[in-house]
Amino acid sequence: MARRRRLPGPSCVFCARALIDIGGRRVTWSSCAGVTVRSPTGAVGNIPGRALVEPLAHPYKGTLLVLWPPDTDAVDRAVEQWADRHRPWVCQVCASRACGRCGSPEKHPFGTDVLGDDGRVRHVPLLPGPAGCVREGCPG
Ligand SMILES: [Zn+2]
Numbered sequence: 001m002a003r004r005r006r007l008p009g010p011s012c013v014f015c016a017r018a019l020i021d022i023g024g025r026r027v028t029w030s031s032c033a034g035v036t037v038r039s040p041t042g043a044v045g046n047i048p049g050r051a052l053v054e055p056l057a058h059p060y061k062g063t064l065l066v067l068w069p070p071d072t073d074a075v076d077r078a079v080e081q082w083a084d085r086h087r088p089w090v091c092q093v094c095a096s097r098a099c100g101r102c103g104s105p106e107k108h109p110f111g112t113d114v115l116g117d118d119g120r121v122r123h124v125p126l127l128p129g130p131a132g133c134v135r136e137g138c139p140g
């Protein structure tokens with residue numbers, strides 16, 4: 001089945017802010033928060049903790065939108081973005097990948113899946129060393 005890659009939705013499904021206002025990367029999977037669309041058989045795999053599972057309506061019948069932690073407003077935004085042919089995502093602040101000193105996104109959100117401008121999802125491996133901070137001059 002030929003599918004066009006979905007481009008990122010306009011804003012974080014949890015805080016509704018645009019990436020340009022937050023910085024960092026768009027997260028689709030982290031141990032704290034994430035959003036993904038799956039077939040019913042794959043829905044339980046690799047979801048940390050409690051999640052909301054929303055069956056999608058026509059024309060996406062048979063697929064489930066899975067979002068964690070559970071948040072009904074975020075699910076509504078994610079379903080809307082999916083219906084608009086976008087890929088929903090979570091900002092690093094909402095995914096708890098923010099600098100402990102200043103609250104800006106970490107430079108390296110280790111152990112997450114991130115969504116690029118082109119709609120490609122990449123894994124950021126767990127590496128030794130500091131996660132850093134995107135804010136210039138912050139020692140965090
Ligand atoms: Zn957010």
Ligand SMILES: [Zn+2]
Pocket residue numbers: 099100101102103104133134135138139140
């Ligand atoms: Zn910082």
